[in-house]
Amino acid sequence: MPTTTLRLSSLLVATMFIVVLALMATFGVRSADAAQPVGGCPAGYELVTVKYVVKNAPLEEPDPSMDHNGDGYTCLKLLDTGSGTRATWHDNTL
Numbered sequence: 001m002p003t004t005t006l007r008l009s010s011l012l013v014a015t016m017f018i019v020v021l022a023l024m025a026t027f028g029v030r031s032a033d034a035a036q037p038v039g040g041c042p043a044g045y046e047l048v049t050v051k052y053v054v055k056n057a058p059l060e061e062p063d064p065s066m067d068h069n070g071d072g073y074t075c076l077k078l079l080d081t082g083s084g085t086r087a088t089w090h091d092n093t094l
Contacts, residue, residue: 039092041075047092048076057087067091 041047050062066074068091079086
């Protein structure tokens, strides 16, 4: 095989390898974002992502009680106490 053909073949194999790795990484991220919640919420609670609660709280990291089952979702309830709004959550285990 001539040297030019060998180099082009090697370049093609390397390019295909990089493309396959990029596709695997892309689909891996999408499937993680598209995960379904494991359970439901008690009456009066809204199912939201843990990231939503952390972002809007604003917290630097989730409270351990937010996501016991590790699915990325929790049940949120906002309470108007008269002196302000309070948030309570219950992990979606129902």
